[in-house]
Structure formats: C-alpha cells, structure tokens
Amino acid sequence: MNKIPDDEQGGGEGALGPAAAGREAVRARDLGVVRGRTPVLKGLDFAVARGSVTGLLGPSGCGKTTLMRAIVGAQAKVTGTLEVLGRPAGSPSLRHRLGYVTQAPSVYADLTIRQNLAYYAAVLGVPRRERERQVDAALADVDLTSHAGSLVANLSGGQRSRVSLAVALLGTPELLVLDEPTVGLDPVLRRSLWGLFHRLAAERGASLLISSHVMDEADRCQRLILMRDGRILAEGTPDEMRRRTGSETVEDAFLRLVEEDTARRDGGREDPRNPGDPADQEHRDHQNHQNHREPEDPRRHPRDNRDNRDNEEG
C-alpha cells in the first residue's frame, strides 16, 4: 500500500470540514468536463454518501461514464472541485482505496479467472499470505467459484463482467465505482449482484456509485443522482423523487423532472415525450460519437485509473 505523500493537496478533510468529509465519499462543486471541444459535464454539484448504494441514472450519452472517469481520476480537462474520500480526485493515495469497473470487461482472455485475480492481487500489493483468501472471497462474492479454472476467453459476456467486478473487490476498496455492472445479465444474476452491492455497503461500510440507464434499477438504490444532458436533474432517495414529483415510479418522476427542466430552459416550448426531445438528440449524438470514438485498450489495467487521462487533448 502506498504511503500518502505529504505534498498532496486537499488534506484529509478538504474545504468540507471534518463532519462533511466523514459522511461523504464524493463531493463535487461546479464540476465541469470538456471532451474533445464539447462541454460534456456542466456545473455539477452533488454528493455521494458514505456507506450507501447510490445510483447514477440518466439517458445514454448524458455523461455518466464521464462523471465516473472524473471521480476515479481517469478524465482529462476537469474543472471545479471534486473530492473523493476526502482527497482531490486523482490523488495517488486514492488508487488503492477505489475499485472501478468499466463497461467493457478489462481482464486477460488468455488467463483463467483465478490467474487473473491472483495477478491483480499481486499488482495491487495485497500481501502474499492474504492473496489466496482474498481471491477466494472475491470469487465467491461474484458467484464464480465453480468456474475459477476456466479461461476468460471461454466465458460469456456476463461472466467476464463479473470477473472485472471481482478484480475491483480485491484489496477491499472503500469506494466502488461501477459502470453499468448489470447490463446484459439475466434477472436472477442481477438480483444476486444487487444483493452483493447492499451487503458490501452494510457489512463492509463500502460506498458504491452504480450507473444505469435502466430506470427500473432505481428502486434498488438507497440514493439516486438523476442526470440529463451533462447536468444533475435531482438527487435524493427514490421516495423523495416520487413524492417531489407526485409520481408512482422513478421513471415517471424522471420524466416529470425532464419536463420541468425543459420548461425552465426554453419556456416550455418542447414536450420531452415528443420525438423532438433533446434527450433523443443526446442519444443520437452519442450513437454517432460511439462510431467514431477511440478504441479502449483491451489490456488496460482495470484498477489503473490514470493511464488514459491525457488522450483527449482536442
């Protein structure tokens, strides 16, 4: 484990004071990100509570992955204030305190599951005598014990995602940032993973930030951050969202909030349920962008948050 360098800025509590720093795993103030030449995140203010399961929800292309990359210190051109576990995002001492799972599984296809985990346990500096126990625990957490000897190349997409999740669990990180971890999984597996997320929060005190563009996952979260077009629409518990908007489901609450937001932005000329909805345009822009985006390095270390931070000088 790295020693905390004395010259790191921000200190243990930052500008938040001891009480706030203790309760919040992440705190953003006026956070902005530019990707290429486009402002993708615009003036975000929010917090992620410690020891809780927080859902980051919003339409495809609204900026969820960009926000997660900023939190784990992998994003270039970040402005404003972003504190993670009481330190400025990207601080070297955070590396071992965070687990990050990207959308594309990033484990070695030519190794078995156990070999991958043993390799990453060594890279992460898990003491040798601890490694076997931690690898076994991570395998059991993601329900892959019986496949431990299988080559990753022979696994299904959902199984590969769970191997990435197991890697993120090594070293018992305090904050887990999971980008759409349940996408493509069957309902039984999804339920069991949500069970795991809540156990990690309740029993180990871990803080989890989990993105999804599927609104029916919202009720599985203790707190929600709803995003649209690079901004925060609302944050709070699922109940608060429903009460505030007089809606029965979080999905309806989200649509109400989009309507209010649209009305605020342009005097209510646009109906968010019409095909002209800016959220649809966001989606189309995102799809166009996906066709032109730079490929991810398949051998990128899933726990290394800093290696492609500078590849977006546009």
Ligand SMILES: Nc1ncnc2c1ncn2[C@@H]1O[C@H](COP(=O)(O)OP(=O)(O)OP(=O)(O)O)[C@@H](O)[C@H]1O
């Ligand atoms: N490498 C990049 N260079 C420039 N712009 C990018 C890049 N990656 C994403 N973007 C743009 O940033 C915006 C936010 O993308 P992001 O991937 O953060 O959205 P998202 O909410 O995570 O989407 P999804 O749910 O589809 O994963 C989109 O408009 C996208 O086109």
